[in-house]
Amino acid sequence: MRNDFTRREFVAATAGAAALAGCSGVRPMAPSQVSIVRAPEYDGRLYETVRGLLAEHRLEVRGRNVLLKPNLVEFEPDGAINTNPLLVHAVFEGFRALGAASVRIAEGPGHRRNTLDLADAAGYFSVTPHFEDVFVDLNLDDVTQVSPPRQLSGLRKWYLPRTALGADLLVSIPKMKTHHWVGATLSAKNLFGVVPGGVYGWPKNPLHWAGIDECIADLHGMFPRQFAIVDGIVGMEGNGPIQGVPKSVGVLVAGRDPVAVDATCCRIMKIDPLKVRYLVLSASLESQLMEGNIRQTGESVAAVATPFDLIPEFRHLRLEGRG
Amino acid sequence: MPLTLLKQKQNADGGWPYVRGVSWTEPTAYAALALLAAGETEAAGRGLSWLREAQRSDGGWAVQLGVDHSAWVTALAALVPAERLGLRAHARAIEWLLSATGQESTFGYRVRQWLLGNAIPDFDCAGWAWAPDAAAWVGPTSLAILALRKAQTRRPSAAIRARIESGRRFLWSRMCNGGGWNYGNPRVLGRDLPPYPETTGMALAALRGDGSPKVGQAVAVAGRFLAECHSADALNWLRLGLMAHGRLPEGYCPPSGIERRTVLEASLDLLAASAATAGSLLGS
Numbered sequence: 001m002r003n004d005f006t007r008r009e010f011v012a013a014t015a016g017a018a019a020l021a022g023c024s025g026v027r028p029m030a031p032s033q034v035s036i037v038r039a040p041e042y043d044g045r046l047y048e049t050v051r052g053l054l055a056e057h058r059l060e061v062r063g064r065n066v067l068l069k070p071n072l073v074e075f076e077p078d079g080a081i082n083t084n085p086l087l088v089h090a091v092f093e094g095f096r097a098l099g100a101a102s103v104r105i106a107e108g109p110g111h112r113r114n115t116l117d118l119a120d121a122a123g124y125f126s127v128t129p130h131f132e133d134v135f136v137d138l139n140l141d142d143v144t145q146v147s148p149p150r151q152l153s154g155l156r157k158w159y160l161p162r163t164a165l166g167a168d169l170l171v172s173i174p175k176m177k178t179h180h181w182v183g184a185t186l187s188a189k190n191l192f193g194v195v196p197g198g199v200y201g202w203p204k205n206p207l208h209w210a211g212i213d214e215c216i217a218d219l220h221g222m223f224p225r226q227f228a229i230v231d232g233i234v235g236m237e238g239n240g241p242i243q244g245v246p247k248s249v250g251v252l253v254a255g256r257d258p259v260a261v262d263a264t265c266c267r268i269m270k271i272d273p274l275k276v277r278y279l280v281l282s283a284s285l286e287s288q289l290m291e292g293n294i295r296q297t298g299e300s301v302a303a304v305a306t307p308f309d310l311i312p313e314f315r316h317l318r319l320e321g322r323g
Numbered sequence: 324m325p326l327t328l329l330k331q332k333q334n335a336d337g338g339w340p341y342v343r344g345v346s347w348t349e350p351t352a353y354a355a356l357a358l359l360a361a362g363e364t365e366a367a368g369r370g371l372s373w374l375r376e377a378q379r380s381d382g383g384w385a386v387q388l389g390v391d392h393s394a395w396v397t398a399l400a401a402l403v404p405a406e407r408l409g410l411r412a413h414a415r416a417i418e419w420l421l422s423a424t425g426q427e428s429t430f431g432y433r434v435r436q437w438l439l440g441n442a443i444p445d446f447d448c449a450g451w452a453w454a455p456d457a458a459a460w461v462g463p464t465s466l467a468i469l470a471l472r473k474a475q476t477r478r479p480s481a482a483i484r485a486r487i488e489s490g491r492r493f494l495w496s497r498m499c500n501g502g503g504w505n506y507g508n509p510r511v512l513g514r515d516l517p518p519y520p521e522t523t524g525m526a527l528a529a530l531r532g533d534g535s536p537k538v539g540q541a542v543a544v545a546g547r548f549l550a551e552c553h554s555a556d557a558l559n560w561l562r563l564g565l566m567a568h569g570r571l572p573e574g575y576c577p578p579s580g581i582e583r584r585t586v587l588e589a590s591l592d593l594l595a596a597s598a599a600t601a602g603s604l605l606g607s
Contacts, residue, residue, distance in 0.1 A: 075554075111506045113521065116584050117554035132584075140341035140585070143389060154456075159390055180512055198347065199386055201395070201453020202462065202506060209426060209456055243514055311512065 031295040032257035032288070033057065034264045036304060039233050040250045042086045050090040050229070053254045054098060056297065059169070059227060062099035067136075067167035068092060071174040071190050071231075072107040073242060075121040080236040080246035083173050085127040087231050087252075091173060092128060105131075106163055108138030108193050111203045115139060136163045139197035150221045152281055153214035155206070159199045160222065170194075172228045172258060176235035176265055178244055182212055183276050183314045184269060185241050186262040187228035191219040217281035220258065228261040229254040232268065237308035251304050258282075263289040264296065270307035272319040325589035329354050330366055332586050337369035338377075339586045346373060347387045352399035353590035359407065360600040361593060371407055374400050382415030383423075393419060395453050395463035401470035402604060405477060417474045420467050421486055424449040425459025449486075450493035461497055461504045461522045464490050465529035472531070473606045491533060494526050498537060503544035520548035524560025531567035531605055542570045549575075555583045559591035566598060567605050 035056055039049050068091055070083035088105060095103045105128070112118050115137040125131045141161035148158065164170060174190035182189060192215070195204050207215040230253040238244040249268065255261040259282050263273035273279050273289045280286060287293050291301070310317060332339055332354075338346025339354045355370035377384055383393025384400050397419050405413035426432055428449035436443050450459030451467040468490045475483045499509040503518025504526045510516060523545050530538065542565065549561045549572075558577050565571040583589045594600050 112519070114554045114556040114588075116582075117556065121553075137342070140347075142344040143387070145389065145391075198341070198349075199390055199454070201457065201460065203460075205452065205457035205460065206454045209458070239512065239514060313512070 031293050032255055032260035033295045033297060034253065034255040034257070034260050035297045036264065036268070036299040036301065037252050037254075038250055038299060038304070039252045042084045042233060046087055046090040047093060049252065050087070050094045051097065053229065053252065054094045057227070057254065057256060059095075059098065059256075061095055061169055063101045064168035065166065066095045066100045066103045066169045066171060067164060068095075068103065068105045068171045068173055069164075069190060069193060070105065070107055071185075071193065071241075072109050072115070072118055072122055072124075074112065075118055077121060077123050080175065080177070080234050080244070081242055082122045083175050083231050084233065085123040087229075087233070088124070088173055089127045091171065091229060092134070095171070104134050104136055104163070106136040106138050106141075106161075106194075108141075108161070108195060108197055109202075110192060110197070113139070113197065113202050136161070138164060138194055139202075141196060141198075143196055143199060146222060148218040148221050150218070152211070152217045153207070154210035155215065155218065158218070158222065159196060161194065161196050164194045164223070168225060170223050170226045172226060174228075174230055175241075176230050176232035176247075176249060176253070176269065178237050178240035178269070178308050178310060178314070180239055180241070180311060180313070181208075182216070182278055183310075183317045184262075184266055184271055184308075186230055186265045187226075187258040188216050188220050188262050188278060188282055191216065191223065194219065194223070213278035213281055216278040220282040226258050227254070227256055228258040230261060230265050232265065235269075235308070237269075237310075239311055245309070247306070247308055249304060249306055251299065257288070259288055260294045263291075264294060264301060267291065267301045267319060268305050270305060270319045271310070271317045275317045325357075325583055325592045326361055326363065328583065328589045329358060329586060329593075330363070333366055333369065337373035339370065341585050341587060345387060345389070348374070348377060348384045348396040349386065349399055350586035350590065351377075352396065352403065353594070354586055356402060356603045357590040357593040357600075359404075360603050371403065374403065375409055375412055378412055378415070382419035384416075392455050394455070395451060395466065397423075398451070398463065398466040398470040402466075402473060405474075413474075417471070417483070420451070420471060421482055423451055423467075425452045426456055427458050445492075445496070447489060448492040448496055449489045451490070458507070459493060460507050461494065461526055462506060464493050465522075465525040468494075468529035469604055469606070472529075476606055491530060494530060495535060495537065498526075498541065499544075501544070502537070502540035503548075504541075518544055518548075520545070520552045520554065520557035521560045523548060524557065524562070524564035527564030528560065528567045528605060538568060542568055546570065553578065553581060555581050555588040555592065559588065559595045562595040563591070563601055563604060566595070566601050 074081045138161045143159040172187035172190045179185040232249040232251040235247045236244040237247040266273040339350040358367035383397040401416040427444045450464035499518040503523040505516040
C-alpha cells in the first residue's frame with residue numbers, strides 16, 4: 001500500500017492527463033458514460049444501488065487505494081447540507097467489496113475547524129464503524145507543493161494533502177446543491193474540500209481571491225483519476241450551499257468524468273451547464289458538456305429533471321428548452 | 324490526560340503535528356504554551372527550539388516548514404513569552420504582525436476599488452488574514468490581537484495600541500445580528516449568518532477589557548453555546564472567551580465524554596483549565 005506520492009510522480013500523472021486532454025482536441029471525443037439511477041430514500045437499498053453503479057462502470061480498484069471525498073460542511077444531522085452518511089458508507093462498502101487495498105474517507109471543511117466533531121454531528125460516526133480509523137482530516141494532512149497542469153487561476157503553486165495526491169482513485173461524493181457564488185456545487189466544486197485549511201485558512205480565502213471558477217478548474221486538472229457519485233436523493237435549492245431549502249430529486253448520478261457528471265446534474269436541476277463558468281473552464285472541449293456527447297445510462301434526464309430554485313444572481317443559468 | 328497526549332505526540336524534531344505526521348507551527352506553539360503553563364519545561368523547551376528554528380527571514384512563521392510564506396500562525400509564536408522565544412525573535416514577530424493586514428486594507432486594493440467606483444473598506448478597521456493575498460477574518464484577527472496585547476503589556480507602544488484598536492473595530496464590525504461571530508461577515512447576500520461557538524469564544528477572548536455595550540450580548544450568546552455545545556475546540560474557546568470577561572460559571576467543567584482528538588484541542592484544554600493557565604493566551 002502506498003502512503004506517499006512524490007512530486008515527480010504527480011507531475012508525470014498530471015502531464016499525462018494534460019496530454020490526453022490535448023489529444024482530444026484533434027480526435028472525436030469518446031462520450032463519457034454518466035449513470036442516473038433512482039434512489040428514493042436514504043435506506044438500506046442504497047447498498048445494492050451503489051454496488052450496481054460501481055459494477056456498471058467497471059472500476060478496476062483491486063489492490064488500489066481509494067479515497068472517498070464527501071461534502072461535509074455544517075453541524076447538521078438531518079438536513080440537506082452534508083452528503084448523507086448512509087450513502088458514503090454504501091460507497092465505502094462497495095469499494096471494499098471490489099477488493100480495494102484501502103478505502104478511506106477524507107474531507108477538509110471550508111469554515112468549521114473541528115472536522116471530526118462536525119462528522120460526528122452529521123451522523124458519520126454512527127453509520128460507519130470505527131469511523132476515526134478510516135477518516136483523514138484533509139485540512140490537517142501533510143502537504144506537498146504541486147503546480148496545476150493547466151493554470152487558470154492566479155495560483156501558480158498549490159499545497160495539497162498527500163493523502164489525496166497519493167490516492168489511486170479519488171471519489172467525489174457531493175450533494176446536489178445550488179451555490180450562491182458559482183451557481184451549482186457538484187463533484188468538481190467538491191474538490192475545494194481537498195484544499196487544506198491548515199495552509200489556506202478557514203475559509204480557504206486565497207482561492208476566492210484567485211478566482212473560484214478558475215481554482216475549481218485547476219483542481220480538476222490536478223486530480224486526473226476520479227470517479228463521481230452525486231447525492232441527489234435530497235439536494236438543496238435556493239441560497240445554497242448552506243442556507244437553501246431541501247429539494248427531493250431521488251437520484252444518484254455517477255461516472256468517471258466529473259465534468260460530464262456535473263453537466264448531467266445541471267440538466268437535472270434545469271441549469272444550463274454551458275453557462276456554469278467553472279464547468280466550461282474544466283472541460284477539455286466545450287463539447288464535453290453537450291448532452292449529445294454524454295452517454296447517458298439508467299434514467300433519462302427528462303424523466304428525473306426538476307427545476308432547482310435559483311437566487312436572482314444566478315437566474316440567468318436557467319436551462320431553456322431541452323439544452 | 325491532555326498532558327500525556329502532548330508528551331506522546333511530540334515529534335523527534337521537537338515540534339508537534341495536529342494528529343500525526345510532520346510538525347506544524349500551530350500545534351507546536353499551543354503545545355509549548357500549555358506545557359510551559361503546566362511546568363513541563365523540558366518538552367516545552369524542545370518545542371520552543373523548533374519554533375525558533377522555524378522563524379522566517381521576514382520575522383514571520385509559515386504554517387509548516389514545507390510552506391514558503393509567513394502566515395497567521397506568527398501570532399501564536401508571538402504569544403510565547405519573549406524571554407522564552409528570544410527577545411530578538413519575538414520583536415521581529417511583533418513587527419511582522421504590525422505590518423500584516425487583510426488584502427482589503429492594503430493601499431493597492433483600496434486604490435483599485437476607488438478607480439472601479441466601488442465601496443472602499445474602512446481603513447481604520449484592519450484585521451488579519453489566514454494567508455497572504457486574502458481578506459481578514461475573525462479567527463486570525465482574534466489571535467493577532469491576543470499576541471499584540473501581551474506585547475503591549477510588556478513593552479507599550481503607540482503602534483501596537485493602534486493595531487489592537489483597529490483589530491477590535493474589525494471584530495465589532497463583524498459581530499452577528501444578535502451577538503456572537505460567524506467566521507467573517509455577519510451577512511451574505513442580504514441574509515444574516517449565524518454565530519459559531521468557536522469564533523465567538525475567540526473574538527470574546529480578544530475583546531477582553533473592551534468596554535463596548537455590545538460585550539453583554541456576545542457573552543450571552545457564548546453562555547448559551549457553552550451549555551449546549553459538544554465540541555472540544557469550541558468549548559475551549561468559549562471557556563477562554565467567557566473567562567476573559569469574568570463570565571465563566573464558577574466551577575465550570577466541560578461535559579464528560581468530550582474527546583480531545585488533536586494536539587490543538589489537548590493544548591487549549593490545558594490552557595483553559597484555570598485563570599492562571601489561561602493567562603498564557605489572555606495576558607495578565
